[in-house]
Amino acid sequence: xxxxxxxxxxxxxxxxxxxxxxxxxxxxxxxNDVYIPEKGGIHPREASRHHAMIAGKVISEAFKKxxxxxxxxxxxxxxxxxxxxxxxxxxxxxxRALSSYLNKPLVGINHCLAHIEIGKMxxxxxxxxxxxxxxxxxxxxxxxxxxxxxFGETLDIAVGNCLDVFAREAGLKPLSNKPLGAIVEELxxxxxxxxxxxxxxxxxxxxxSGLLTAAVNIMxxxxxxxxxxxxxxxEVAFSMLTEVTERALAHTEKPEVLLxxxxxxxxxxxxxxxxxxxxxxxRFCVVPKEYATDxxxxxxxxxxxxYKFGMTMPIERSFVKMRWRLDEVEVPxxxxxxx
Amino acid sequence: xxxxKGAEASIYLEEWCGKKVIFKRRxxxxxxxxxxxxxxxxxxxxxEPQMIHKAKESGVPTPTIYMVDLEEASIIMExxxxxxVKQILVDLSSExxxxxxxxxxxxxxxxxxxxxxxxxxxxxxxxxxxxxxxVLVDFGLSEQSMEVEARGVDLxxxxxxxxxxxxxxxxxxxxxxxxxxxxIIGSEAAKAVLNKMREIEKxxxxxxxx
Numbered sequence: 001x002x003x004x005x006x007x008x009x010x011x012x013x014x015x016x017x018x019x020x021x022x023x024x025x026x027x028x029x030x031x032n033d034v035y036i037p038e039k040g041g042i043h044p045r046e047a048s049r050h051h052a053m054i055a056g057k058v059i060s061e062a063f064k065k066x067x068x069x070x071x072x073x074x075x076x077x078x079x080x081x082x083x084x085x086x087x088x089x090x091x092x093x094x095x096r097a098l099s100s101y102l103n104k105p106l107v108g109i110n111h112c113l114a115h116i117e118i119g120k121m122x123x124x125x126x127x128x129x130x131x132x133x134x135x136x137x138x139x140x141x142x143x144x145x146x147x148x149x150x151f152g153e154t155l156d157i158a159v160g161n162c163l164d165v166f167a168r169e170a171g172l173k174p175l176s177n178k179p180l181g182a183i184v185e186e187l188x189x190x191x192x193x194x195x196x197x198x199x200x201x202x203x204x205x206x207x208x209s210g211l212l213t214a215a216v217n218i219m220x221x222x223x224x225x226x227x228x229x230x231x232x233x234x235e236v237a238f239s240m241l242t243e244v245t246e247r248a249l250a251h252t253e254k255p256e257v258l259l260x261x262x263x264x265x266x267x268x269x270x271x272x273x274x275x276x277x278x279x280x281x282x283r284f285c286v287v288p289k290e291y292a293t294d295x296x297x298x299x300x301x302x303x304x305x306x307y308k309f310g311m312t313m314p315i316e317r318s319f320v321k322m323r324w325r326l327d328e329v330e331v332p333x334x335x336x337x338x339x
Numbered sequence: 340x341x342x343x344k345g346a347e348a349s350i351y352l353e354e355w356c357g358k359k360v361i362f363k364r365r366x367x368x369x370x371x372x373x374x375x376x377x378x379x380x381x382x383x384x385x386x387e388p389q390m391i392h393k394a395k396e397s398g399v400p401t402p403t404i405y406m407v408d409l410e411e412a413s414i415i416m417e418x419x420x421x422x423x424v425k426q427i428l429v430d431l432s433s434e435x436x437x438x439x440x441x442x443x444x445x446x447x448x449x450x451x452x453x454x455x456x457x458x459x460x461x462x463x464x465x466x467x468x469x470x471x472x473x474v475l476v477d478f479g480l481s482e483q484s485m486e487v488e489a490r491g492v493d494l495x496x497x498x499x500x501x502x503x504x505x506x507x508x509x510x511x512x513x514x515x516x517x518x519x520x521x522x523i524i525g526s527e528a529a530k531a532v533l534n535k536m537r538e539i540e541k542x543x544x545x546x547x548x549x
Contacts, residue, residue, distance in 0.1 A: 151499075194375060236375065239368070246346040
């Protein structure tokens with residue numbers, strides 16, 4: 001029998017990614033093009049223009065890499081939310097056009113869910129406590145009764161946003177091969193002095209906005225080096241994340257911990273979670289870098305799962321959902337260890 | 340004897356001066372820098388007994404504190420006989436469950452009215468004694484505040500704990516809690532806190548109804 005393929009489009013923020021994944025989970029192509037703002041953070045309109053401009057090119061490249069023809073695609077998946085409206089709409093429009101032209105079913109994917117599913121697939125995790133950290137999301141979740149339940153999350157800004165804004169306030173600029181987070185990490189590795197910063201864990205939830213404000217204010221006083229400040233910011237923020245993940249792990253008694261999302265690439269965060277997981281006898285899994293940041297393959301793979309369970313949708317019901325929560329989605333394919 | 344190894348601390352059941360006591364020892368966290376870890380440990384160990392005492396002043400049953408050791412980050416306190424609300428909630432009839440949650444609501448109301456935010460309201464931190472009292476434990480994350488914001492977060496945590504572990508009857512439980520809460524703190528104040536809680540939930544990432 002011929003193998004099935006899913007094409008997935010990711011466009012929720014600054015990345016436009018196209019992935020082609022076979023029904024048994026082989027990633028044939030994962031092509032990405034990132035929008036880099038001239039200054040400041042992501043401007044939704046500018047980012048969406050970037051996506052619209054390069055969409056065709058990225059799709060052709062993905063097909064070339066995968067070595068298959070468009071008509072061999074069986075299902076088209078796209079990132080339906082959460083994310084920036086104008087950016088999501090570009091991906092959705094392209095996906096609808098492809099689905100309609102190829103006459104193949106369409107499936108809208110929850111972006112957070114995709115980060116979890118690709119992480120589970122590549123790290124072979126079965127039933128983990130998940131820490132999903134990126135520029136737009138900070139979520140601690142675990143599977144419980146049909147859904148990934150959110151055990152803890154940020155009450156204000158995402159941890160990646162906290163690091164990015166601090167870096168921009170410090171005058172740092174991202175490079176095409178080095179996002180701001182990686183630059184902060186590099187500076188932090190040379191820091192020595194731990195500067196006092198607010199550590200805010202409320203039950204299972206965290207707050208990063210006060211931490212950001214305090215760090216920026218101290219930076220402006222000029223008493224500490226940028227290296228020390230990056231170091232302290234990371235130590236405090238990542239300790240908070242690890243503490244909450246540990247609470248969820250102790251509460252759920254799951255056998256694994258999975259770190260996913262753009263901030264997952266940070267070696268210090270990986271180390272903290274690894275130490276914590278080992279103390280609880282849990283296996284620590286981390287998503288490799290190419291699947292950690294936003295990418296098309298994660299959407300394609302989650303598209304395969306949804307397609308197998310009949311979760312396709314007609315075009316007229318494929319509106320993007322900018323604030324679509326992870327715990328609103330039922331995931332019929334998940335089997336936990338005790339089931 | 341170790342009775343619970345939590346994320347934050349280990350709880351031992353010991354005998355001390357002829358009494359059955361709880362020995363709570365905070366774990367040093369290897370993943371945190373030693374300086375940061377020490378600071379958090381001392382701050383939380385010092386703070387917890389103070390808040391436990393303040394709760395009593397507000398008419399909320401809490402365990403008696405016998406000893407505090409900051410260097411060891413440990414507290415010796417009374418062992419409260421009874422069952423965790425988390426464990427019994429499932430065995431109760433709907434009526435009993437609602438009544439219990441109503442009592443819990445009153446307890447939270449008394450705390451808030453007196454400027455105490457528990458910071459970790461879960462059904463595992465509430466112990467139902469054989470005398471029918473609910474004793475509130477684990478004030479490790481509590482803080483003093485009269486702000487609607489802090490109260491809203493506290494209730495949000497309670498709701499979150501219910502929906503993540505008792506999702507089948509989370510709604511009826513939470514409604515009963517709000518009823519008891521409102522009776523203590525006053526309907527106006529309760530309304531303000533609930534509105535704040537909804538605002539907080541919407542502020543939290545990605546709520547479709549925003």
